Amino acid sequence: MTETKITARNVDVFYGQKQAIDNVSIDIDDGMVTAFIGPSGCGKSTFLRSLNRMNDTIADARVTGEIRLDGEDVYAASMDPVALRARVGMVFQKPNPFPKSIFENIAYGPRIHGLVQNKTDLDEVVEKSLVKAGLWEEVKDRLHDAGTALSGGQQQRLCIARAIAVSPEVILMDEPCSALDPIATARIEELIDELKDNFAIVIVTHSMQQAARVSQRTAFFHLGNLVEYGETSQVFTAPRNEKTKDYITGRYG
Numbered sequence: 647m648t649e650t651k652i653t654a655r656n657v658d659v660f661y662g663q664k665q666a667i668d669n670v671s672i673d674i675d676d677g678m679v680t681a682f683i684g685p686s687g688c689g690k691s692t693f694l695r696s697l698n699r700m701n702d703t704i705a706d707a708r709v710t711g712e713i714r715l716d717g718e719d720v721y722a723a724s725m726d727p728v729a730l731r732a733r734v735g736m737v738f739q740k741p742n743p744f745p746k747s748i749f750e751n752i753a754y755g756p757r758i759h760g761l762v763q764n765k766t767d768l769d770e771v772v773e774k775s776l777v778k779a780g781l782w783e784e785v786k787d788r789l790h791d792a793g794t795a796l797s798g799g800q801q802q803r804l805c806i807a808r809a810i811a812v813s814p815e816v817i818l819m820d821e822p823c824s825a826l827d828p829i830a831t832a833r834i835e836e837l838i839d840e841l842k843d844n845f846a847i848v849i850v851t852h853s854m855q856q857a858a859r860v861s862q863r864t865a866f867f868h869l870g871n872l873v874e875y876g877e878t879s880q881v882f883t884a885p886r887n888e889k890t891k892d893y894i895t896g897r898y899g
């Protein structure tokens with residue numbers, strides 16, 4: 647049975663006086679991939695970042711409305727943003743490994759969140775995370791090499807492994823393949839498909855083909871509004887809204 651992981655109600659996001667997200671309400675389900683699509687500047691990344699309070703780091707950004715993770719108010723004073731971002735992890739456009747070894751990239755999170763008691767536990771978490779991210783076989787003999795020495799696609803899988811290492815419930819991905827070649831992209835897409843059974847995944851993508859390939863739900867944003875949200879197959883084959891139809895048929899973008 648489908649379970650809702652995140653509920654957003656009447657969410658507005660402002661940068662100073664400028665409104666970037668206008669009254670968005672959406673339920674994001676567990677155990678599947680939700681794609682956010684829409685023309686450049688429509689607010690996809692802004693809304694994505696509001697789900698784990700990454701907008702808190704932008705000085706003049708302001709979020710109103712309600713966002714709940716498993717019923718808990720994400721913006722409550724009692725919610726620790728650092729703990730929240732471990733529960734709702736994030737993978738960015740450009741792979742951004744720490745300037746540390748492959749091992750340390752993964753070990754850092756579990757250590758600071760107190761998820762491991764000793765070196766054996768830590769080794770196990772590092773291995774499991776790299777296995778889940780499909781990177782273990784490629785790096786197991788060079789765990790102490792710099793993470794930045796990996797290829798772009800490997801670095802992105804390292805960043806996914808780093809997110810997984812702290813046992814998140816949700817993984818937010820902001821155009822995770824935009825800096826990758828088609829082969830590395832295909833590898834990440836396969837990985838997203840494998841991971842979806844254990845996490846709720848939300849992906850912002852400019853590629854409608856990618857949204858169609860990897861997601862089960864698609865949300866179409868336009869000028870800060872959520873125009874249409876539904877099963878990916880429905881949104882792509884029988885869009886209910888004219889604007890969605892125009893966008894997916896390439897009439898504007």
Ligand SMILES: Nc1ncnc2c1ncn2[C@@H]1O[C@H](COP(=O)(O)OP(=O)(O)OP(=O)(O)O)[C@@H](O)[C@H]1O
Binds near residue numbers: 684687
């Ligand atoms: N840090 C910021 N300060 C001020 N305005 C911003 C900031 N980030 C985004 N915006 C504005 O908010 C609006 C939504 O931007 P956002 O990046 O969320 O859109 P997007 O749909 O993800 O775009 P793209 O597909 O080009 O990445 C845009 O008008 C943008 O210029």
